[in-house]
Amino acid sequence: MAELIVALDFDKAGDAYDLAEKIQGVVPWVKVGLELFIAEGPQIVQKFKAIGFNVFLDLKLYDIPNTVKGAAQSACQAGADLLTVHLSGGRRMCEAALEVSRTHGEAMKIFGVSVLTSFAEGELIGYDGTLSDLVGLLAKGACEWGMHGIVCSGHEVEKIKKIAPQIKCLTPGIRLDENGAGDDQRRIMTPRKAVAAGSDYLVVGRPITRAKDPRSVAVVINTEMNEALEELNK
Ligand SMILES: O=c1ccn([C@@H]2O[C@H](COP(=O)(O)O)[C@@H](O)[C@H]2O)c(=O)[nH]1
Secondary structure (H helix, E strand, O other): OOEEEEEOOOOOHHHHHHHHHHHOOOOOEEEEEHHHHHHHOOHHHHHHHHOOOEEEEEEEEOOOHHHHHHHHHHHHHHOOOEEEEEHHHOHHHHHHHHHHHHHOOOOOEEEEEOOOOOOOOOOOOOOOOOHHHHHHHHHHHHHHHOOOEEEOOHHHHHHHHHHOOOOEEEEOOEOOOOOOOOOOOOOOEOHHHHHHHOOOEEEEOHHHHOOOOHHHHHHHHHHHHHHHHHHHHO
């Protein structure tokens, strides 16, 4: 089953709650990212938990292992269900976050960010290969290290699932119109195609948060996701 996560990229708790109220009952997860977390602090996580949402804390940690371990501990205490670290932080850094998760019965899952969906081919400094190859390489590491999941664009999901069928894929860069996001995202995909490719979680921000009727857009996305799943299970 694929699940929808709505990215609450706001700088005020009030705006985030207003949006969360509109999607309650339709969407099981909210994402708290850097903007909201820095503005409101870790208590924001508990507040969304208290009103029934699972919380994806997308802090994309990248630091020395000891610092990441401390940050993961704080995230776990705040009540996050899922935390991100950058896979490019390497084995020891990712394992430091995983150790915290294991100490707490793996209640908080650790997902590794591969290559941000805002990158297009040729944009990574000092790297001449394809982004798909780089994601594949990082996915192999993620599997060896025991990561719970990988953050990747929809275009890399099939490749990752071939390398590691058991690992979860979380996909941002979701757009209802696949012809172009017209924004900062570069590797985009429709909800239907991302689920058909095998993605387990779709993260959607602006297509829902900036819509006139966020709940209706969330319903449309859920419908696409369910139809794609039914097609897969035929
Ligand atoms: O590679 C990545 C990793 C994380 N994100 C996050 O997902 C949402 C996407 O929001 P949209 O408004 O739908 O573009 C956002 O919070 C990012 O921080 C990502 O886009 N790409």
